[in-house]
Amino acid sequence: MARKVVKVLWAGRLSYDAGLRLQKVLSNKHYQNMENSSCNTLILLEHNPVFTVGIRDKNYSKQEEEKLRNLGAEFYRTNRGGLITFHGPGQLVAYPILNLKQFKSSIKWYVCQIEEMIIRLCAEFGIKGETSTHTGVWVNDKKICAIGIHGSRYVTTHGLALNCNTDLTWFDHIVPCGIEGKGVTSISKELNTNITVQDVLPQFRNAFQDQFECSLIQYSIKESLDLLRDVHNTELLHTRNESV
Numbered sequence: 001m002a003r004k005v006v007k008v009l010w011a012g013r014l015s016y017d018a019g020l021r022l023q024k025v026l027s028n029k030h031y032q033n034m035e036n037s038s039c040n041t042l043i044l045l046e047h048n049p050v051f052t053v054g055i056r057d058k059n060y061s062k063q064e065e066e067k068l069r070n071l072g073a074e075f076y077r078t079n080r081g082g083l084i085t086f087h088g089p090g091q092l093v094a095y096p097i098l099n100l101k102q103f104k105s106s107i108k109w110y111v112c113q114i115e116e117m118i119i120r121l122c123a124e125f126g127i128k129g130e131t132s133t134h135t136g137v138w139v140n141d142k143k144i145c146a147i148g149i150h151g152s153r154y155v156t157t158h159g160l161a162l163n164c165n166t167d168l169t170w171f172d173h174i175v176p177c178g179i180e181g182k183g184v185t186s187i188s189k190e191l192n193t194n195i196t197v198q199d200v201l202p203q204f205r206n207a208f209q210d211q212f213e214c215s216l217i218q219y220s221i222k223e224s225l226d227l228l229r230d231v232h233n234t235e236l237l238h239t240r241n242e243s244v
Helices: 016-032 062-069 107-124 168-173 187-191 197-212 221-243
Strands: 004-014 041-047 050-053 074-077 085-087 091-097 137-139 142-152 155-163 214-218
Touching: 004 016, 004 197, 004 221, 016 041, 016 074, 016 091, 016 155, 016 221, 041 197, 062 074, 091 197, 107 137, 107 142, 107 155, 107 197, 155 187, 197 214
Parallel strands: 004 041, 004 214, 050 074
Antiparallel strands: 041 091, 050 085, 091 155, 137 142, 142 155
16 A cells, blocks of 8 residues: 655745645645645644634733734644644744544544654654653653644644744743643753754654655755745735724
């Protein structure tokens, strides 16, 4: 049986809003052609500083939201699972836009696959990552990788955020993922040396291929430009609708 193919897009540094639009464009391709496995895409990127909350996080008031914005970060309420977290430079964010019916029709299985993949990746750097009763990957009582996903008709959006050389002081302003008494860490902090997102990308790609038993192929330059144009057009349409 032929291995599944997942197309990988390195999107560089994007605002959170641009990342949402990119996911929307790609997930719509799935809904328009649910049987087409060529729609499976792995988006890899870094975000500008942003705090995001998931669908279960109803506790943040406008005043608290403004306080976080005043730190120089954006703030978004999203439809992903999980509570509040931070995304920013030095953090590898992965948004797999997959039709799980082509893998295994189980959201629980999918989350477990992501956790196992990151544990495998951490081991390659000599770090002992593990799971707990809380979603994500931990090093002792410190989270190194947050996971928050959304699934609709088994098409996944959102994903994971792995701290590489992230400025962890951003997390001082929140209770990360809403879990009291826990901390955060990064690959760089655990190894006491600077490990960048670019350093981690090759191992991440290999771990993803192995865990999901697929082959990753790079988007062509033309495909990337066409996709970014679609994202830009989506932004223009959204702006026009808001002004009506």
